[in-house]
Amino acid sequence: MSGPEFAIYPSLRDRGVFVSGGGSGIGAEIVAGFARQGARVAFVDISSAASEALVADLKGKGVAHVPVFHNVDISDVDALQEAIATSDAAVEGIDVLVNNAANDLRHSIGEVTPEFWRKSLAVNLDHQFFAAQAVAEGMKARGRGVIINMGSCSWRLGLDQLSAYVTSKAAIEGLTNGLARELGPEGIRVNCIIPGFIKTEKQIQMWLTKELEKTIYDGQCLKELIEPVYVANLAAFLASDDARMCTSGTYTVDGGWI
Template sequence: MSSAIYPSLKGRTVLITGGGSGIGAGLVTGFVRQGAIVHFIDLADSVSATLEPGSATFHKCDLTDIPAVEKVIAGIGPVDILLNNAANDDRHRLEDVTEAYFDNRIAVNLKHLLFCAKAVVPGMKAKGGGAIINFGSISWHLGLPDLVLYETAKAGIEGMTRALARELGPDNIRVTTILPGNVKTPRQMKWYTPEGEQQIVDAQCLKGRIEPANVAALALFLASDDASLCTGHGYWIDAGWR
């Protein structure tokens, strides 16, 4: 897939959470191609081996450990673009949810997005602006089964985006949400049989499979100066499934 080059992204400092695999790896690859200074946080790294040595910096960190995350971000220095991508969509049923599991799923899928945003905002303000891109999900819009806590968190992300966009707009900090449909990653493929995957494709207006590079293409636009008046809203990439 041929992708646009955005001159405004060259030399920008970019931080991607969950960048070690899946959609996050696609984001890392996409921003490296733009000539950005790319940092990514994850517990494991399967993307660096596919890149030129030194083109991105991996920070091993548990995103549920907020003090550790804040230390990593402080070490990076001012960030121009934050992509809050990390999440975990393990399946679960209501009868199996405990208070501890609830707290863990909210920590994994919602809490760190707010604290990562909070940590980068002072640097963005000092630099005269920035972009925060949160990653939501089609799941709660469709009401998919066995994901009640994941969908609760993802719904909250859209509300958080609206609130942060209003609060940070006077400082020229844009906040948006990307809402992917079913993206073909190794993790997602483990949930679907070939028949189940075909059912999703059949429900889409466009019959292609969404790849991480497709999601990255949307993120690159929203992070660039070409999207300088885009804030406060969600942007879909679901091939028309919803």
Template structure:
């Protein structure tokens, strides 16, 4: 299955034995129409969570919802079409989800964009777009979720950073800077909101097989063979591997983990030899 959990892993999750505490939790996922966002939706649906999915691509979101309902007929799925850079639309989406489900337990702040451009060619428009989606959008959604979570006295927020928010790479000035900002925002919120019962962590993936990566390969901006050879584990990541990390961090198994950017990169950032 493309961009999904393996059949065996999905079957184990569906048994509800690993992350039983996630059943009936309300999980809000941004950028949920494809890739890692959709993989996370499937993983949480397998654990019988209730889903709120947000994406700016209405047709992609419709397909995602249809596929989830086909695979998990009992799943409760609420869809919101909005871009994370529109603060008013974000607040409206969270209000609608809270009205529908009565609470928001988990935010998977997944929506983001790549920006792979030589720095001397990086325009102000490119820079502002990366910051608007990757930083402002994460902040708007975290703040909206935090308001509801603080009222109920509990919640988990997982922001999507990147290994390139923790280590640098050429021709990614805007991307690295934006993802580093997400990692630092995560720490600030974890410190500030921990006393309110809210845990905030970041997930920092390495190279994962998604449509975004496919587009960069097709554009000649990424060498797939070189990447796999450079990764100590010898391959790229799969969306379901990031999804299962999200399950763990959202669950009671991670109840004392707060304020961290958890890296899942196959050893890339540990390997300093070029």
């Protein structure tokens, strides 16, 4: 990657990392970021093509440990927890969990059925708890661990046509605090990253219009669109021993969107 040089954290070398939704967008940058740190990374995603291309790209770049990919729908809790168990062996113990997967489908209130509502919460909220449940015992046994949940600025800003999504994202901050309190005595830290509008391929193709770009620039203190690498950089810091006393926190990467 051209551009600025970013920090390397020695404490992340050879650490086991599991990322949900790691095949594209922010998740792919998080997978790549931890791989560049020398971590052992496993990830799940619903898209095999994008995920396999990411693995091939990182292998070609000579990372110390080539990431392991599992094709999993994270709304299937049994399949997710099975993939986590398999990944735990592959990375020699999951020390870091990044609950990244989500889907920000737009919807009006009138369109929402009970089935849509439950599916939205399953994709955007439920898997974060059940992934944390799956890694907790191993982290307890090692006396250390980091769980990073992915929230969103959307519920704070009250963005339109996202009622189910913003409900999930608001709940994630409460989940973060609950997990941090319960798991803290075991040496496990739990934090939440709050991205703003991140310049991923999906967001550009599906949602970025001139009108939205103006709204973003009017709202942000920093007048540029945010690249996914800056979310990955924060995840790496929070996972590292440099952040050893950071837990139960929410950390924004939103350009100061007020």
